[in-house]
Amino acid sequence: MNTKSDFDPDELVLTKKEILSFCDRVIEKWEKNSIKNANNILAMNSVKASVFWTDDESLKAIWREILNWTFELLYENALAQGNNDESSWSDVLKRLKRKND
Secondary structure, eight states, rough: OOOOOOOOOSSSSOHHHHHHHHHHHHHHHHGGGGTHHHHHHHHHHHHHHHHHOOOHHHHHHHHHHHHHHHHHHHHHHHHHHTSSGGGGGHHHHHHHHHHOO
16 A cells, blocks of 8 residues: 555556556547547557557656656646746646636
8 A cells, every 4th residue: 555655656556457458448438439539549559559568667667758758748838838938837827727627
């Protein structure tokens, strides 16, 4: 059991089976409109194949990089939607919070 002090979002604790199951759920959702999502389904099947053939240590390293890239890209994308002034970052965060409420 993890305690608060054990929490590390950069550490991948999901099993390969759980990741593949997630991919299957996404594909199942996209298959409801398979014509519109054909490219997405193909891409997710490629992700599944990659996960299946990748060893656990590599998956953990990839997970860390994906998280780093995601936060960096979210930040850069938010700034690009503003006026590229870092002082507007707080405004972007407020808009994101309102959107998620």
